[in-house]
Amino acid sequence: MVVYNAMETVVNRMFEEFQKTYEMSCDCQICREDVLAIALNKLPPRYTSSDKGLLFVKGEYISPQLQSDIMRELLAAATVVAQNRHHV
Template sequence: MALFNAMETIVVNMFDEFSKSYELKCDCNKCKEDMLALVLNKIPPRYTSSEKGQLFIKGMYINPQLQSDVMRELMEAAIIVEHHQHHPEEV
């Protein structure tokens, strides 16, 4: 069985867009994963089979409501992670 959460792909890709327009306080992998986890926990998962997945993801991308939801959640997650960094400041 090949099921996956299509939101994962969408959120990861939108994070790249997001990080271009928003200056993250820390851009290490740990903080990125914390942000992605926060967003993915708040947005309902969309499980789909891998064949239908590609089509489904394309459809989601052109949905402006979904895009603005994900962007808003990314913004909130970035603020949370900035204030609760789980690792000491790196130089």
């Protein structure tokens, strides 16, 4: 059985949307991964088997409450990363 955190998939997709409207001070891979890691640490994980994960991504992905929670955490994470860059 394959178990994974469906929240990762959702947040990854939302992050692509987020980057269309928010200009990150640096959008290299290190900073993008930092933002994702920080946001994912703040959001509740949704461990699930692969079939149910697909349902979660399709269903709850469009929940306005979850969507705004994720956007809020992405914005907060992007702000933190902009102020604490892990590279020169």
